[in-house]
Amino acid sequence: MDRRSFIRGMCLGGAATFVWPTARFAQVPSDGRLVFVLLRGGFDGLAALVPVGDPGYEGVRGRLAFGRGELAMLDTDFGLANGLAPWLELWEEEELLALHAMAIPYRTRSHFDGQAVLETGLARPDGSSDGWLNRLLQVMDGERAGIAVAAGMPRSLTGSFPVDTWSPARLGVVGDAYLERLGVLYRADAHLHDRFEAALQLRGAAPSEATMDGRRGGGAAARFTPILRAAARFLREPDGPNVAALEFSGWDTHANQGLAGGQLDRLLAGLAEGVLALRGELGPAWANTTVVVMTEFGRTARPNGTGGTDHGTAGAGFVIGPRLARSAVVSDWPGLSSGALYEERDLRPTLDTRAVLKGVVAGTFDLTAEQMDRVFPDSRGVRGRWELMG
16 A cells, blocks of 8 residues: 555645645534634544554554554544544544644644644744634624633633633532622622623533532543533533633653553543533534544654653644534545654654644634634645535
C-alpha cells in the first residue's frame, strides 16, 4: 500500500504544506450550536485513531503497537482504539469525521505555546489575547451567547464578548434567602444586577448536586460524563448558549501509556461515553449541534523508555454531529517510515487545525469568508472548503 492509497477523497491541496478538508453538511439551521472540547496535554493520536494499515506502523510503534483485532476498524487502514469503540455508533449513523496528521500552524512542543495557538486561532503564540470562540461570538449575526463549562475561563472564550462560566465545584449550598438578600444589594448597580440575574438563571438550568452525585463513581467516565451532560443542559434550553467550551486535562502520557484497557485507553473510553451522554441529554437539540475534539499537539511516533510517548507534532482529532452528510477519515496521510517522519520523530503535519475550525464555523453558523477571516486572523491562505448540501 503506497502513500496515495491513504489520501481521503475529502482532501484538497496539491503541493501546499497543508491540505484543506472538504466535508459536506446536510443543512445549516439558523440555531446551530458548537461545542469545543480541548484535551489538554497533547493526546496520542496514533493510539486513538490507529493507522494500522500503514506498513511502517508496527515497526515505529514497537510495544505500543495495536493489533488489528484490538481495534474498532473504520476502514481497511484506520481503526479506533478500544476505548473509542462506542463511537462506531456515530460512524454508522454518518455523524463522525476522524481527522489525522493534523496540527496547529506553529511548530512547538510546549504545552503553553501549543494551547495558546489553538485557543487564540492565531499562527503564533503571541498576538491577540482574544480567543477564537469569543471572536466568533463577536462576528456572528443575531442572538448569540457562550458558556465555559469549566473551572475557569478557557482562553478560547476570553475576549470582549461577555460569556458565562459554570463549574460543578463544591462550594457549599447557598440558600434562597441568602440569594434574595444578595439581590437587594445588586439592584443598586444596573450592570451588576443583570449579571447577577444571569447567574441565577444558570443556577436554575444546571444539574442539581444530587443529580451530579448520582452519576459519580469510579473510572474515567466520572470525569467526563457529568460535565458533558451539564453542557447539554445549558445548550438545549430555548434561549441557551450556542457556543460552549469544555476542557479535560490528563493527556500527557509520558509513562505507562498502555494499550487496550491501559491508562490512555481508559481516558478515551471516558471521553467516548461522555460525548454519547451529551448527545442523549441534548435530545432534539442534537440535530443542530456540532462537537469538535482537539488537542494542542500529537506525540512522538516511537515510544520512550518508560512505556509512554513524548511531546510531538501532528495528531488526531474529531468532528461529531448530525450535520455531517457522511462519516469519513480525513487525512492526507504522510506515512510512518523513518524518512516520512517530521524531524525523524513525529507524525508529519498535513492538515491545519484552522482549516478544520473555519470549515466547522462556516457550516454551523453560515458565516461569510470575511467573517471567518476575522475569527481566524491572518489565515486567508487556509480556507476550509466545507461544501454544503441542500
